[in-house]
Amino acid sequence: MSVRYQDHVDDLSPDHLRGGFWDGWSPNPPTPETHLALLRGSTHRVVAIDEATGHVVGFVTAVSDxxxxxxxxxxxxxxxxxxxxxxxxLMRRLLAALDDHYMIDLLCDEDVQPFYARLGMQTTTGMAVRNYDRQAGADLPA
Ligand SMILES: CC(C)(COP(=O)(O)OP(=O)(O)OC[C@H]1O[C@@H](n2cnc3c(N)ncnc32)[C@H](O)[C@@H]1OP(=O)(O)O)[C@@H](O)C(=O)NCCC(=O)NCCS
Incomplete structure (x- = not known):
């Protein structure tokens, strides 16, 4: 299996994102159209593409000031x-793109902390708001 990585989605359509993302987001996951919109809207993103199918098989996003x-x-x-x-x-490439920033934060469950620790991230504490009725995203412009 050959995977390529890219930091843009200029050449992608929603069809490239129909692989079954949003594990655990049932019953209202973002649509592939919304997925593409948030990849475009993020200041940074990296996508992994299976070269055999052309489909996205992994992604990471960041928003920066x-x-x-x-x-x-x-x-x-x-x-x-x-x-x-x-x-x-995906994380290695994103962190490299952000390495001129002072603070780079994320929230995660405890079981994933070892994965991020191996990338050099440290445990901290945080607070959050979750509007679960907006989990599929705001309406996209027509
Ligand atoms: C977390 C996630 C992105 C890791 O992707 P991946 O491509 O499988 O990760 P890698 O193959 O690079 O794994 C690297 C190491 O991290 C470990 N790891 C992966 N996912 C882990 C998890 N959820 N908890 C603990 N360790 C994990 C792997 O065991 C591997 O260790 P090894 O090399 O000793 O076997 C993937 O499991 C995923 O999509 N999970 C569901 C969504 C999610 O939890 N995202 C993070 C939200 S904060």
């Missing part, structure tokens, strides 16, 4: 592609 601070809201690798180093490579 362009000066000091960045937040990493989303990282996911499709189940069939997990355990092959794709999540690590």
């Amino acid at each position: 362009g000066v000091l601070c960045a937040y990493i809201p989303l990282l996911e690798v499709l189940p069939a592609y997990k355990g092959r180093g794709i999540g690590t490579e």
Whole structure:
């Protein structure tokens, strides 16, 4: 299996994102159209593409103020592609792109902390708001 990585989605359509992302987001996951919109809207993103199919098999996003601070809201690798180093490579590329920032934050469950610790991240505490009725995203412009 050959996977390529890119930091843009200029050549992608929603059809490239129909692989079954949003594990655990039932019953109202973002649509592939919304997925593409958030990849475009993020200041930074890295996608992993299976060269055999052309489909996205993993992605990570970041939003940055362009000066000091960045937040990493989303990282996911499709189940069939997990355990092959794709999540690590997505994060490695994103952190490299953000390495001029002072603070780079994300929230995660405790069981994933070892994965991020191996990338040099440290445990901290945080607070959050979750509007679960907006989990599929705001309406896209027509
Ligand atoms: C977390 C995730 C992105 C990792 O992607 P991946 O491509 O499977 O990761 P890698 O193959 O690079 O794994 C690297 C190492 O991290 C470990 N690891 C992966 N996922 C882990 C998890 N959820 N908890 C603990 N360790 C994990 C792997 O065992 C592997 O260790 P090894 O090399 O000793 O076997 C993937 O499991 C995923 O999409 N999970 C569902 C969504 C999610 O939890 N995203 C993070 C939100 S904060």
